[in-house]
Amino acid sequence: MKLIRRLQKIIPKIKIPTSSLQFQLTLELVILSVIGLGSVAFWAGWQMEQNLVTAHKQTLEYIAMRFPEQLELYTEADSIETGIEKAISRLETSNLMVWVKNSQGQLLGQSSSFHHRENSLQRIEEINPMPTTAQVVRFNGRDIVLCGTPLIVNGDTLGKLYLSQDITIDQQKLNHSLWHLFFISIVTVTVLVIAISYTISRGLHPLKKMSRVASTIKADDLSGAKLTLNQAPQEIIGLGEAFNEMLFRLSTSWERQRQFLDNVSHELRTPLTTILGYLQSLLRRSDNLSTYQIQALETAIAETERTIRMLEDLLDLARADNGNLHFRCQPLMLNTLVTEVAQMSQKVSGRKINLIITDEDVITCADQDRLQQVLINLVDNALKYSSPSQPIDIILEKSFHGALIHIRDYGIGISLAHQPRIFERFYRADDGMTRSRDGTGLGLAIAKGMIEAMEGTIKVRSKPQEGSIFTISLALWRDSHD
The missing domain is CATH 3.30.565.10 (Histidine kinase-like ATPase, C-terminal domain)
Incomplete structure (x- = not known):
C-alpha cells in the first residue's frame, strides 16, 4: 500500500482505480523496472567501491614490493638508516605514510608527517597481527588501507615495512557519486512510471472506448450504434468487430420484439373488445343467472378489462419505441x-x-x-x-x-x-x-x-x-x- 500511495503522488494526474487493468499492468511493470534498475544501481555502486579499494591495495602492494629494491640502491653508498630515509622521502605523499621497524621493534625510519599522526599509528599498530596484505580498516571515522610486510634487503631481514594510506576523501567522492547514481535512478524510475502509464493507457484506449459505448448505449440506439477503432492492435480490432456484430444482432432482436408487441397488441385488442362487449351484455341480462354465474361473469369482465388495459399500455410503448407516439406540447x-x-x-x-x-x-x-x-x-x-x-x-x-x-x-x-x-x-x-x-x-x-x-x-x-x-x-x- 505504501508503494501504491507513492506512485499516486508521483503521477497525481493519473486517476485510475486500483482494480483496473491499467493500474495492475502499470504497477507490475513499475515494480519490475524498480527491481531491475535497483539491481543495476546496487551492482554498479558495489563494483565502483571494489575497484577503488582494489586500486589502493594494489598501489600499496606495489610500493611494498619495490621498496627493498630502492633501498638496496641507496644503501650501496650510505648507511641503512640514511637509505631508509631517502627511500621513504621518495615515496612520501600527503595521504601515504611509510615507517620501518627492526626486529626488536625499534623505529628505523618514518615519513616526515609521522609525528602528526603518531597517536593514530600507535593505535593502528595495536592490531595483532598486522595484515601482511593490504586491507581496509576504519579508525576515528576515516578509511585507511594498511599493509605490513617483512623488509628483506640483500637476503637479510632488516625488520618490517609498514604502509598506511588514507582513502577517506576518495571514499567520500565515491559516496557522492553513488548518491548521484541513486538520484538519477529515482528520476529514471519516475520517467519510466509516466512513460509506462501513458503507453498502457494509450494501448487500453480502444477498450475504454468500447466500455464507454457499451455503458451509454440504449435500446433505441442499437440500430445506429457502432464502435470504430483506429490504429488499434489486431486483437482489439477483432474484439471491436465482434462487439459490432453483437450490437447488430441485439438491434435485430429488439426490432423483432417491437414488431411482435405491436402486432400482438393490435390483433388481440379487437377480439378482446368484442368479448368484453358480449360479457357486459350478458351480465345486463342476468335475470335467469345464478349468483355463481354472475360472479363468474364479473370476474371475466374484470380480467378482460385488465388485459385490454395492458394491451393499450403495450401499444403506447410500441408507438413510443417506433416514434409514433405524438405529443401536442x-x-x-x-x-x-x-x-x-x-x-x-x-x-x-x-x-x-x-x-x-x-x-x-x-x-x-x-x-x-x-x-x-x-x-x-x-x-x-x-x-x-x-x-x-x-x-x-x-x-x-x-x-x-x-x-x-x-x-x-x-x-x-x-x-x-x-x-x-x-x-x-x-x-x-x-x-x-x-x-x-x-x-x-x-x-x-x-x-x-x-x-x-x-x-x-x-x-x-x-x-x-x-x-x-x-x-x-x-x-x-x-x-x-x-
Missing part, C-alpha cells in the same frame, strides 16, 4: 392540471388527497392529456400501495431550474435494491406486499417514457415502511417575447 398551467387530478382522484377513490401548491403560476410546455395520464397513474400507484387510512400528497413547486411535481405516499415503500429498476418494463418488486397488488408492471415505464418525451425527468425516493416520493421535473415555459 403547448403552454400548460400546472396549477390547474394538478388541482383537477387531485379532485378527480379523490372523488373516484374516496381517499384523502392533500394538495400543496405554490402561490406562483407554474407554466410548462407539455402535452396536457399525456401529463394528466402520468399523474393519474402515479396517484393510482400511491393509493394502491398505501393503506386506506393514509393520505396522499400532491405537491407542486417552482424553482429556478424548473417545475417540480411530487406524488408522495406513506405506504409500504420500495427497497433500495429495487429502486434502480422500478421504471423497467414488466418489473415488479418480488415480495408478497407488491405481488398481491393488481398491475401490469408497465405503468411506470410508460410514465417515464412520456415524461422524457416531454424533455422532463422522473425520479423516485423511497424507504421501506415509510413511503415513496415520485418527482416529475419539467422545464418552465418562457415566452419568446420576454
Whole structure:
C-alpha cells in the first residue's frame, strides 16, 4: 500500500482505480523496472567501491614490493638508516605514510608527517597481527588501507615495512557519486512510471472506448450504434468487430420484439373488445343467472378489462419505441392540471388527497392529456400501495431550474435494491406486499417514457415502511417575447 500511495503522488494526474487493468499492468511493470534498475544501481555502486579499494591495495602492494629494491640502491653508498630515509622521502605523499621497524621493534625510519599522526599509528599498530596484505580498516571515522610486510634487503631481514594510506576523501567522492547514481535512478524510475502509464493507457484506449459505448448505449440506439477503432492492435480490432456484430444482432432482436408487441397488441385488442362487449351484455341480462354465474361473469369482465388495459399500455410503448407516439406540447398551467387530478382522484377513490401548491403560476410546455395520464397513474400507484387510512400528497413547486411535481405516499415503500429498476418494463418488486397488488408492471415505464418525451425527468425516493416520493421535473415555459 505504501508503494501504491507513492506512485499516486508521483503521477497525481493519473486517476485510475486500483482494480483496473491499467493500474495492475502499470504497477507490475513499475515494480519490475524498480527491481531491475535497483539491481543495476546496487551492482554498479558495489563494483565502483571494489575497484577503488582494489586500486589502493594494489598501489600499496606495489610500493611494498619495490621498496627493498630502492633501498638496496641507496644503501650501496650510505648507511641503512640514511637509505631508509631517502627511500621513504621518495615515496612520501600527503595521504601515504611509510615507517620501518627492526626486529626488536625499534623505529628505523618514518615519513616526515609521522609525528602528526603518531597517536593514530600507535593505535593502528595495536592490531595483532598486522595484515601482511593490504586491507581496509576504519579508525576515528576515516578509511585507511594498511599493509605490513617483512623488509628483506640483500637476503637479510632488516625488520618490517609498514604502509598506511588514507582513502577517506576518495571514499567520500565515491559516496557522492553513488548518491548521484541513486538520484538519477529515482528520476529514471519516475520517467519510466509516466512513460509506462501513458503507453498502457494509450494501448487500453480502444477498450475504454468500447466500455464507454457499451455503458451509454440504449435500446433505441442499437440500430445506429457502432464502435470504430483506429490504429488499434489486431486483437482489439477483432474484439471491436465482434462487439459490432453483437450490437447488430441485439438491434435485430429488439426490432423483432417491437414488431411482435405491436402486432400482438393490435390483433388481440379487437377480439378482446368484442368479448368484453358480449360479457357486459350478458351480465345486463342476468335475470335467469345464478349468483355463481354472475360472479363468474364479473370476474371475466374484470380480467378482460385488465388485459385490454395492458394491451393499450403495450401499444403506447410500441408507438413510443417506433416514434409514433405524438405529443401536442403547448403552454400548460400546472396549477390547474394538478388541482383537477387531485379532485378527480379523490372523488373516484374516496381517499384523502392533500394538495400543496405554490402561490406562483407554474407554466410548462407539455402535452396536457399525456401529463394528466402520468399523474393519474402515479396517484393510482400511491393509493394502491398505501393503506386506506393514509393520505396522499400532491405537491407542486417552482424553482429556478424548473417545475417540480411530487406524488408522495406513506405506504409500504420500495427497497433500495429495487429502486434502480422500478421504471423497467414488466418489473415488479418480488415480495408478497407488491405481488398481491393488481398491475401490469408497465405503468411506470410508460410514465417515464412520456415524461422524457416531454424533455422532463422522473425520479423516485423511497424507504421501506415509510413511503415513496415520485418527482416529475419539467422545464418552465418562457415566452419568446420576454
